[in-house]
Amino acid sequence: MVHLEFEMPVVELESRLEDFRKQAISRSVDLSSSISAVRMEIEQKLDEIYSNLTPYQIVQVARHSSRPKTIDFVRFLTPDYITLHGDRRFGDDKAMWTSVGTMDGQTIFLIGQSRGRNAKENSNNNFGMASPEGYRKAMRVMELAEKYKAPVITMLDTPGAYPGIGAEERGQAEAIATNIRDMFGIKVPIVTIIIGEGGSGGALGIGVGDRVLMLRNSMYSVISPEGCASILFRDGTRFRETSSMLKLTATDLLELGLIDEIIDEPIGGAHRSPIKAMELVKKAIKKNLLELSNISDSITEHRYQKYKNLPPKL
Amino acid sequence: MSAEDNQSKSEKTDEIKCKGCGKVLSEKELQENTYVCPKCGFHAHQPVRDRIKSLTDRGTFTEMWGDLVSTDLIGFSDSIPYAERIEKYRQKTGENDAIVTGKASIHGNDVALGVMNFRFIGGSMGVVVGEKVLRLAEFAGENKMPMIILSQSGGARMQESVFALMQLARLSGAIKRFQDDGGLFISAIAHPCTGGVSASFAMQGDIIISEPGALIGFAGPRVIKDTIKQRLPKGFQKAEFLLDKGFVDKVVHRENLKWILGKLVSMFVSTPMKEVN
Numbered sequence: 001m002v003h004l005e006f007e008m009p010v011v012e013l014e015s016r017l018e019d020f021r022k023q024a025i026s027r028s029v030d031l032s033s034s035i036s037a038v039r040m041e042i043e044q045k046l047d048e049i050y051s052n053l054t055p056y057q058i059v060q061v062a063r064h065s066s067r068p069k070t071i072d073f074v075r076f077l078t079p080d081y082i083t084l085h086g087d088r089r090f091g092d093d094k095a096m097w098t099s100v101g102t103m104d105g106q107t108i109f110l111i112g113q114s115r116g117r118n119a120k121e122n123s124n125n126n127f128g129m130a131s132p133e134g135y136r137k138a139m140r141v142m143e144l145a146e147k148y149k150a151p152v153i154t155m156l157d158t159p160g161a162y163p164g165i166g167a168e169e170r171g172q173a174e175a176i177a178t179n180i181r182d183m184f185g186i187k188v189p190i191v192t193i194i195i196g197e198g199g200s201g202g203a204l205g206i207g208v209g210d211r212v213l214m215l216r217n218s219m220y221s222v223i224s225p226e227g228c229a230s231i232l233f234r235d236g237t238r239f240r241e242t243s244s245m246l247k248l249t250a251t252d253l254l255e256l257g258l259i260d261e262i263i264d265e266p267i268g269g270a271h272r273s274p275i276k277a278m279e280l281v282k283k284a285i286k287k288n289l290l291e292l293s294n295i296s297d298s299i300t301e302h303r304y305q306k307y308k309n310l311p312p313k314l
Numbered sequence: 315m316s317a318e319d320n321q322s323k324s325e326k327t328d329e330i331k332c333k334g335c336g337k338v339l340s341e342k343e344l345q346e347n348t349y350v351c352p353k354c355g356f357h358a359h360q361p362v363r364d365r366i367k368s369l370t371d372r373g374t375f376t377e378m379w380g381d382l383v384s385t386d387l388i389g390f391s392d393s394i395p396y397a398e399r400i401e402k403y404r405q406k407t408g409e410n411d412a413i414v415t416g417k418a419s420i421h422g423n424d425v426a427l428g429v430m431n432f433r434f435i436g437g438s439m440g441v442v443v444g445e446k447v448l449r450l451a452e453f454a455g456e457n458k459m460p461m462i463i464l465s466q467s468g469g470a471r472m473q474e475s476v477f478a479l480m481q482l483a484r485l486s487g488a489i490k491r492f493q494d495d496g497g498l499f500i501s502a503i504a505h506p507c508t509g510g511v512s513a514s515f516a517m518q519g520d521i522i523i524s525e526p527g528a529l530i531g532f533a534g535p536r537v538i539k540d541t542i543k544q545r546l547p548k549g550f551q552k553a554e555f556l557l558d559k560g561f562v563d564k565v566v567h568r569e570n571l572k573w574i575l576g577k578l579v580s581m582f583v584s585t586p587m588k589e590v591n
Contacts, residue, residue: 161532161533163532163533163537163538163541163542164538164541164542165538165542165544165546165547165550167532167533168531168532168533168538168550168551169559170559171517171559171560171561172513172531172532172533173508173512173513173516173517173530173531173532174517174561176513176532177486177512177513177514177515177516177517177518178517178518180482180483180486180513180514181486181487181489181490181514181518182490184486184487184490184491185490185494200470200479200510201470201479201482201509201510201513201532204479204482204483205513207483208483208486208487220476220479221475221476221479222470222471222472222474222475222476222478222479222510223470223472227537228472231472232392232393232472233392245388245390245391245392246388246472246475246476247388247475247476248475248476252388253476256387256388256476256477258476258477258480303487304487304488304490304491307480307483307484307487308448308484308487308488310480310484311477312385312387312441312477314382314441314442314445
């Protein structure tokens with residue numbers, strides 16, 4: 001696993017723990033009290049570090065390669081999933097995941113930017129940067145969900161929409177614009193979860209949910225901190241500053257009233273305990289779907305009013 | 315109309331170099347030619363009040379929600395605090411934000427009209443632009459008027475962060491309802507139009523018209539070049555390129571823009587389909 005700079009105190013403790021374990025086995029001595037002491041120290045240290053992350057550290061955690069990705073969530077939430085492919089117009093964009101499956105007996109459609117966990121997956125999935133055909137595939141699958149009255153879960157995890165020649169030729173702006181607009185017409189509940197990096201319009205292209213939830217250490221921003229730094233300061237290395245300026249953390253966005261809920265992560269972040277993190281996400285999805293199923297007005301009216309009434313009041 | 319209007323009438327002697335051919339022109343000369351270079355036909359930025367005048371029937375424009383002003387929502391400050399930046403642009407442009415909205419008539423038909431103001435922080439979209447487009451779409455729907463928006467923007471306003479991003483969703487919801495209800499939305503695009511504006515209302519028109527040579531895209535050319543490390547094809551992301559690729563209906567010279575908008579509006583409002591005998 002990739003260790004972030006600020007996790008180093010924990011990494012040292014972890015290697016000490018590993019030593020104790022090895023010793024306990026090789027010399028068959030009882031080191032259980034030392035081991036549990038170090039374990040507790042690790043836990044405390046992680047708690048201390050993760051309760052005080054700076055915005056840029058959160059950006060780093062949000063982009064962590066070992067953090068559960070869309071595919072991990074799909075496998076966990078809907079073990080019987082079947083992937084769906086292609087926009088029926090041009091091709092199949094591997095940066096955009098779409099599948100149908102059952103979560104505890106409920107059929108759900110899962111759509112998400114598919115960021116890779118390693119270089120190979122990333123080269124295959126284009127780092128989760130979708131092209132127009134990806135957005136159009138997502139819309140096609142949302143319409144399918146609507147037809148069969150099954151809820152849609154969208155997972156946001158992308159640096160942004162792909163800035164390439166082909167993507168522009170095939171109407172990247174139009175594809176995103178159409179999705180953002182037409183998601184307002186989808187007559188089934190949509191729950192959107194920002195699981196990692198919510199990168200601007202490219203993320204929002206599948207992000208118009210009735211509920212917008214963020215994992216504690218995810219981020220959501222109008223522009224990447226690096227992009228913002230290079231525009232504002234003509235210096236892309238001032239991303240630590242811009243990370244703070246952009247108010248891109250879950251805590252900030254909840255406080256500003258722009259998201260509905262934060263899903264907590266286990267101590268030390270989702271990348272350290274992915275299963276626990278995904279359990280918490282599942283709980284949140286079920287809770288929100290239940291609440292949404294009780295809406296008496298039409299769901300599209302509810303969705304429009306939610307967005308219309310977002311702060312600030314002008 | 316307003317004081318800005320008088321200001322745009324006053325004689326200006328500033329010399330401007332045409333971005334198309336380099337010819338030096340006086341502002342007055344440009345203004346008389348609707349800011350189209352008389353030599354090469356380059357469509358330069360036309361100030362928002364001039365633009366409204368050249369698109370509408372004389373004296374018919376009534377501004378709405380002109381008093382909406384943005385505030386610093388997140389304590390943003392770069393070289394200057396954002397609140398100061400807003401103030402500076404309000405002074406400089408005499409406008410409160412990056413779009414002017416209202417109602418007007420074109421060839422005698424009422425329309426809900428929005429014209430973006432590129433001189434206000436690059437026509438960037440924050441909460442005021444989002445709110446005004448949302449209200450315009452609701453107004454057009456309630457009054458059964460076609461809606462026309464002239465877009466010209468660098469995209470979402472990063473000083474308003476996720477508040478700005480959320481405008482893409484907010485106004486798109488209003489446009490969706492308007493269009494589903496039978497409303498006609500014509501999107502007109504002037505140079506340049508990228509990012510959050512092209513990825514929302516500029517590309518949501520039932521009919522999309524662009525001025526010649528306008529740069530239209532999601533990502534800006536520099537970002538694309540830096541990402542793919544290749545030269546971009548000639549004419550890439552220009553209006554004519556989008557016409558060829560099927561993303562705009564027409565590329566129309568500025569002097570014909572009012573005519574075609576008026577013609578389209580008249581055809582759409584005149585009669586619902588009659589029974590064919």
